[in-house]
Amino acid sequence: MEHMDAVVIGMGPGGETVASRLLAAGRRVAVAERELIGGECAYWACIPTKTLLRPPEARAGADGTAGLSRPALDWPALRAYRDQMIRHLDDSAQVKGYQEQGALVLKGQGRVTGRDPWRVEVGGTEVSTDHVVVATGSAALRPPVRGLDDLDPATVWTNREATTLTEIPRRALVIGGSAVGVELGQFLARMGTNVTVVQRGPRLLDREEPRLCALVTDQFARDGITVHTDTEVTAVEREGAEVVASLSDGTTVRTDVVVLAAGRRPRADGLGLEEAGVELDRTGLVVDEHCRAAPGLWGIGDATGQALFTHVAKYQGRLAADNILGGDRTADYTAVPRVVFADPEIAAVGLTESQARERGIDTATAEADLTKTLARPWTYGTDPRGTLGLVADRERGVLVGAWAFAPLASEWIHTAALAIRARLPLSVLSDSIIQFPTFGEAYLIALENLDL
């Protein structure tokens, strides 16, 4: 049996980060992937959604730009570019790339078969290893809706069917109104689909600042999207060519497809971990602040249920690799950016006001309407919108949270992320010189509005 320094199970962005770092350090690494190297992110999540959202965003941008006429949407051309961006669901170049870096690439379902030393089996090949990294990701949750399992699979879309769609449906019912529901809902609506979002929570993006959620709700109304909050789909049934959905608020929605956007389930079961004495819970593989689940066993990315983002999976991947290489790094999740790539972009980091108060923080908040005070929104478009909110700790004089609803917020939210992470004094932040004219100048305005 061949002995490795490390075996990485699951080659999404998390697994790829660990494997690349260990290979670069000259370690003997085996990688196991049962589908495609690149994971959910590259083929059915981040990359296709951002590719699909861009043309409708650019088109809306043209509508609000002086001296520019509205470009036409070209679905076959967008579909072809989406297919190129998801590599036509072919990872042969990635397999070759890892082999050339010296990895043993095992295509198949990985499973832990023993401990002391760790042993992993993939498609009949078994190797022993000093370290195992579990990076197996997550899968779309199926909400408990009566009749859902009886529908033709072609009419029930998870993120996989939605991101690889070949035709734009006439009507879509989206179950769930957070990141997946908002991105897919806006994309479909702007491509001409009649979209209804059914959200169990009290607001769209219900874990975010209520003011931010209100701005998103207003945007959805502008996009012609119908939203039912505090509502669930109780049953679905096929009636001729259409699907009829019954909602808990007593209404009925007729649709062509049902899109599942009701959350994700970490994929840490079925890997032989429990049999090897490793703890799993409802949120996935339980890891400590070093990303360690047991001596020589590491967990990263969605499989740990920590914060389901690619940038977190990659951060944990860097951290786990450095620890495998002898380091002693601990994870800090205080300033993880959370961006929903709708138009305008929705960005947040750190705590909301109520989370800060629950932690006993002496909380000050402020909001800035970018269109009232800044030049950049007006040089950018004729009907600009943009808001920045801040949440500060009065006693410590630092930022603890921020949110923004504005163009390119995904880029400039990082000022707040860094300030929160570095516990940068508010006095330094408000004394900084920010490029004119940018959206980032909003920080100076909002800081002035903080009642400290």
Ligand SMILES: Cc1cc2nc3c(=O)[nH]c(=O)nc-3n(C[C@H](O)[C@H](O)[C@H](O)COP(=O)(O)OP(=O)(O)OC[C@H]3O[C@@H](n4cnc5c(N)ncnc54)[C@H](O)[C@@H]3O)c2cc1C
């Ligand atoms: C629609 C959508 C859009 C998103 N957009 C963004 C975004 O814009 N930005 C962002 O940061 N996050 C986004 N996310 C979240 C992001 O996709 C995940 O957080 C990220 O993919 C997690 O990476 P990972 O490496 O943990 O797992 P994954 O990307 O899920 O990869 C896990 C890999 O493990 C493999 N695997 C599983 N079990 C086994 C096994 N037993 N043996 C071998 N291989 C196995 C799988 O086949 C898969 O390739 C989005 C999610 C969705 C659903």
Ligand SMILES: NC(=O)c1ccc[n+]([C@@H]2O[C@H](COP(=O)([O-])OP(=O)(O)OC[C@H]3O[C@@H](n4cnc5c(N)ncnc54)[C@H](O)[C@@H]3O)[C@@H](O)[C@H]2O)c1
């Ligand atoms: N841009 C990004 O970074 C990005 C984009 C998409 C997804 N993601 C990540 O992927 C993960 C999954 O996203 P998601 O939006 O599917 O899940 P989520 O868990 O973030 O939100 C699910 C939403 O669905 C609602 N819901 C749950 N069950 C329901 C039901 N039966 N009926 C109606 N509503 C129901 C909840 O109230 C909640 O608002 C998230 O952690 C997210 O961060 C990130």
